[in-house]
Amino acid sequence: MHISIQEGRSLPDFQRCTTCCEDFHCPFCASNVFHPAKLSKVQTHLESHFNRAVLYEGYTIHRCALNCKPRFHFHCFYCQSMPTRKADFIKHLALFKAKHSAITPIIPDPSTPSSQIHQPPSSQIQQSPSSQIHQPPSSQGERCKGSV
Numbered sequence: 001m002h003i004s005i006q007e008g009r010s011l012p013d014f015q016r017c018t019t020c021c022e023d024f025h026c027p028f029c030a031s032n033v034f035h036p037a038k039l040s041k042v043q044t045h046l047e048s049h050f051n052r053a054v055l056y057e058g059y060t061i062h063r064c065a066l067n068c069k070p071r072f073h074f075h076c077f078y079c080q081s082m083p084t085r086k087a088d089f090i091k092h093l094a095l096f097k098a099k100h101s102a103i104t105p106i107i108p109d110p111s112t113p114s115s116q117i118h119q120p121p122s123s124q125i126q127q128s129p130s131s132q133i134h135q136p137p138s139s140q141g142e143r144c145k146g147s148v
């Protein structure tokens with residue numbers, strides 16, 4: 001996830017610069033685009049980032065002016081593309097979302113079991129079929145003899 005994509009209204013940690021100056025840098029702008037300044041000025045500048053940002057799926061995607069590209073741009077949530085126009089970026093995201101939701105129904109619903117229904121109950125298999133064979137065959141014939 002690129003630094004310009006932040007959850008909600010959160011911001012990346014930014015601290016007083018210790019390398020090129022003693023001021024604060026905008027986390028979304030290169031120092032030649034937004035010159036490092038006092039914390040209060042950076043915070044005002046960040047408000048303008050929020051005003052121009054794209055809100056998407058609970059994330060705030062800020063306009064990026066880091067050295068990834070010579071112009072202001074947005075970083076895609078899904079791929080490496082960096083559209084410069086906000087309208088193009090929103091279109092681009094919508095396209096990805098449509099593709100994404102077309103894929104999800106293929107995943108099987110775990111609440112419907114399918115393979116374990118047709119197992120035969122094990123008690124029927126173990127029952128012996130020969131237990132009822134040994135009736136004496138002669139009893140019926142003797143009863144008939146007396147009544148005729």
Ligand SMILES: [Zn+2]
Binds near residue numbers: 019020022023
């Ligand atoms: Zn600096």
Ligand SMILES: [Zn+2]
Binds near residue numbers: 065
């Ligand atoms: Zn900035």
Ligand SMILES: [Zn+2]
Binds near residue numbers: 068
């Ligand atoms: Zn960038």
Ligand SMILES: [Zn+2]
Binds near residue numbers: 078080092
């Ligand atoms: Zn993309």
